Amino acid sequence: MLLLRLWNYVRGYVIIIVEGYFLEKFINICTRRQILLWDLKKQSKSRISLKISIKGFKKLRDIARKTHCRVRIQAKCGLPFVVHKYKKRKAFVLGAFIFIAIFYVLTSFVWNVEINGNNKLETQAIMDYLADYGIKPGVLKYGINTDEVVNKIMMDMEELAWVEISLKGTKVRVEVRERVKPPETLPKDQPCDIVAARDGLIKSVFTKVGQQQVKAGDTVTRGQVLISGTVVSRNENVPPKKVHAMGIVNARTWYEKKVAVETVTEEKVRTGRKADIYSLELFNKRLSLQSKQVPFQNYEKVEIKKELSIGEDLVLPFAIIIETFYENNIIKKEIDLDEAKSIAAEKARQELAEEIPESAQIVKTDLKFTEDENGKLTAVVLIECLEDIGVEKAIGGN
Amino acid sequence: MPQDRKKQNKRKKKEKEPGAGLKEKVTEILELPKEVILDLPKITLVGAGNLILENYKGIIEYSEERVRINTSIGIVKITGSRLVIKEITSEDIMVDGDIESFEFLK
Numbered sequence: 001m002l003l004l005r006l007w008n009y010v011r012g013y014v015i016i017i018v019e020g021y022f023l024e025k026f027i028n029i030c031t032r033r034q035i036l037l038w039d040l041k042k043q044s045k046s047r048i049s050l051k052i053s054i055k056g057f058k059k060l061r062d063i064a065r066k067t068h069c070r071v072r073i074q075a076k077c078g079l080p081f082v083v084h085k086y087k088k089r090k091a092f093v094l095g096a097f098i099f100i101a102i103f104y105v106l107t108s109f110v111w112n113v114e115i116n117g118n119n120k121l122e123t124q125a126i127m128d129y130l131a132d133y134g135i136k137p138g139v140l141k142y143g144i145n146t147d148e149v150v151n152k153i154m155m156d157m158e159e160l161a162w163v164e165i166s167l168k169g170t171k172v173r174v175e176v177r178e179r180v181k182p183p184e185t186l187p188k189d190q191p192c193d194i195v196a197a198r199d200g201l202i203k204s205v206f207t208k209v210g211q212q213q214v215k216a217g218d219t220v221t222r223g224q225v226l227i228s229g230t231v232v233s234r235n236e237n238v239p240p241k242k243v244h245a246m247g248i249v250n251a252r253t254w255y256e257k258k259v260a261v262e263t264v265t266e267e268k269v270r271t272g273r274k275a276d277i278y279s280l281e282l283f284n285k286r287l288s289l290q291s292k293q294v295p296f297q298n299y300e301k302v303e304i305k306k307e308l309s310i311g312e313d314l315v316l317p318f319a320i321i322i323e324t325f326y327e328n329n330i331i332k333k334e335i336d337l338d339e340a341k342s343i344a345a346e347k348a349r350q351e352l353a354e355e356i357p358e359s360a361q362i363v364k365t366d367l368k369f370t371e372d373e374n375g376k377l378t379a380v381v382l383i384e385c386l387e388d389i390g391v392e393k394a395i396g397g398n
Numbered sequence: 399m400p401q402d403r404k405k406q407n408k409r410k411k412k413e414k415e416p417g418a419g420l421k422e423k424v425t426e427i428l429e430l431p432k433e434v435i436l437d438l439p440k441i442t443l444v445g446a447g448n449l450i451l452e453n454y455k456g457i458i459e460y461s462e463e464r465v466r467i468n469t470s471i472g473i474v475k476i477t478g479s480r481l482v483i484k485e486i487t488s489e490d491i492m493v494d495g496d497i498e499s500f501e502f503l504k
Contacts, residue, residue: 031488071486
């Protein structure tokens, strides 16, 4: 029955008050003529209020006459009455249509390109590639074929292992996964030697293929051949065989880093004064609202961009940019010697940690401080590792 | 005599039950909806506040305390307070309100 009620709202209905003595007869005649009535409420002995459709109301005059009842309209409800009210407000209706049209047009473009998942690759590089293939803010949504662009980018940029481009609202979301490059190895059929990647002290040599050239306890330099791919047989008549050398050569290696100890450092401290500069960005073009410049000499900038968007995906090309400038004072601070020494040592350690390959085992870490003629201290961190220093090198090649 | 007693029993079985016509029997055996075939009113009462009466002939009296409806099996009376006819079509009536009693006036 709810559907019927909804339907009646769409068609329009009236709330009327019927006054008379033969109310039941009135109701019976209505129902027999297939006129639907609802919400009948008796207000007094000879008065009843009820709801009736507009179509039914038109047939009432005859029935009211027959039963000697008086019919009065209490209220009019329904869509037809609403439409009639707005017939006089043509500008309003027109404005509504224009609004919908503009909105539809605006959301047919791409206004935002978002790239996620790239660690080593620069976001701007991917953006430029996308722009070349037609994905950039300001293009029509319907002209973009995401599958095509995915294929082209995968072929062009070999650093990417996987690319997904999805178009939602006015945002193009690009997810990438970078390819972890496998270590460069020479093809198995090409003969090569195994040479040392760094200087070191050999601890053990395990030769799978090839002729071993060094033994445990030897000191080797970078580039020295550890396992030779040219196998010379003891019999002089047999010419030397060229093979693709393979094996593991574990050696002790050292990594050293020097970092100067600074007792006087420069620090940026906010003075508390700040200034806000507002500007608008429309269709990717910036317009500054104020003409004033930054009043401080040393400052830090924090930029907040507020975009007009409906939900997360329907981004419109209107944004307000608030640049907040915090004035900074550069203060020369003196830190005591011990703290300065530990800061320098930590910095050296961190820089070394990035240099050391992942497969290397750290055996020992040494920290030393040296002093030069001016009394300036330098922190020297020496890390001793155990690692496989063998790398393939083509015979006679680079 | 035993043969006479058998004949008497047979005759007893042939006597029909009062009020059970052929139509009613067929409806019962085939489990068809009785109110459709036999033109009976169907009354649905939900709690003590909502009553739907399907297949009625006409409305005789309506006031806030008493509603009397004419059906094919006689007049039906609903007593209560704040009675309101929620919907009324040519075949059904839905009465809302605090219903106290429902009577068949025969």
